[in-house]
Amino acid sequence: MIPSLFISHGSPMLALENNEYTKYLKNLGEKYTPKAIVIFTAHWESEITTISFRDDEYETIYDFGGFPKELFEVKYPAKGSTLVATSVAERFEESGIAFKRDENRGLDHGSWVVLKLLYPDANVPVVQISVNPYLSPKEQFRIGEALRGLGNEDILIVGSGGTSHNLGMIKWGQSNPEPWTVEFDDWLLERLQTRDLPSLFEYAELAPHAKLAVPRAEHFVPLFLAFGSGDEKHQPKLLHRSYQFGTLSHIALQF
Numbered sequence: 001m002i003p004s005l006f007i008s009h010g011s012p013m014l015a016l017e018n019n020e021y022t023k024y025l026k027n028l029g030e031k032y033t034p035k036a037i038v039i040f041t042a043h044w045e046s047e048i049t050t051i052s053f054r055d056d057e058y059e060t061i062y063d064f065g066g067f068p069k070e071l072f073e074v075k076y077p078a079k080g081s082t083l084v085a086t087s088v089a090e091r092f093e094e095s096g097i098a099f100k101r102d103e104n105r106g107l108d109h110g111s112w113v114v115l116k117l118l119y120p121d122a123n124v125p126v127v128q129i130s131v132n133p134y135l136s137p138k139e140q141f142r143i144g145e146a147l148r149g150l151g152n153e154d155i156l157i158v159g160s161g162g163t164s165h166n167l168g169m170i171k172w173g174q175s176n177p178e179p180w181t182v183e184f185d186d187w188l189l190e191r192l193q194t195r196d197l198p199s200l201f202e203y204a205e206l207a208p209h210a211k212l213a214v215p216r217a218e219h220f221v222p223l224f225l226a227f228g229s230g231d232e233k234h235q236p237k238l239l240h241r242s243y244q245f246g247t248l249s250h251i252a253l254q255f
Contacts, residue, residue: 002032004144004157004230006223006253007114008165009042010244012064015074015113021250022117024240028252029118034156036084036125038147040226041110042161042219044130049143050100051088052128054080059106076112081125084155088127088147095146102130110160124156131161131225133218137201140221144228157229159222163188164213164249171246178246184213185241185249192227192236192253200224213247223253230255 007025014022043063044050052058057077085101092099107115111128135143147157164181171178187207191199204210214220227236239252 001231002034002151002154002156003234004151004159004226004255006159006161006226006251006255008162008249008251009110009114009160010162010248010250012067012071012109012113015109015116016071021240021242024252025114025117026120028239032156033154034124035154036081036127037115037119037156037158038084038088038127038129038150039111039115039158039160040129040131040222041108042131042222043108043110044105044128045133045218046100046130047132048098048100049092049132050102050130051085052080052105052126053082053085053101053103055082056080058126058128060112061106061108063108074112074116076107076116076122078107078112078115078122078124078126081127084125085127087150088129091146092143095142097143097146114158114160131218131221133216133221135221137203137221137224140224141197141201141228144225144230147229148231150229151231157226159224159226161219161222162249163220163223163251164247165219166212166215166247168215169212169247174246175244176246177243177249180209180212181243181247181249183208184210185251189238193238195236226253227255
């Protein structure tokens, strides 16, 4: 069985950097050999959950600006899988979750930055799925639940986003995290590891500094999607925790 993962994708520069976090993710990819990857990415938003349907090679999307030229030269030529996408669609249909198909969109950096670190050879088929940040955490969890069990079929589910992700509060060049960032993540991790779903679903009201850490929910909801898809009998496990620029979390979780 392959567990579900939540992976903070931080800055796009992670694709080129060599640090504690990138080294960890490279090692993590060596632990599992999935037959396919299903990834929820914070950088693809849609009102209705949308699933990529294709077997051919994805275009690499550079949905950012102001970075070095070499970052725009990175390619991640993974292929899709209509077989796995169909399985995802069937599970959504059985659970009463509305969805759409997309046959054209490439891989955004929420997907390829993470996947390039995990599986640099781009030799694992990928199914990319959009997020709707306006749905409640409980509904996000339910969408993830619909995919529970795919890990038993050697399919890796990844939620790509961030816990503390406030670009307006970034401290360039600062390696130590801001205290409010740590307090928010401490609260979050404690409740994840005890599977305190009622509190987690109300994180916006209960967690310290929630509005600072999560000014907008698009990067946070992949956590609930991955959490919901994981094995409910297993305690969530913190795999890695570090920070960049004071307010960007590099947290990886296993469900």
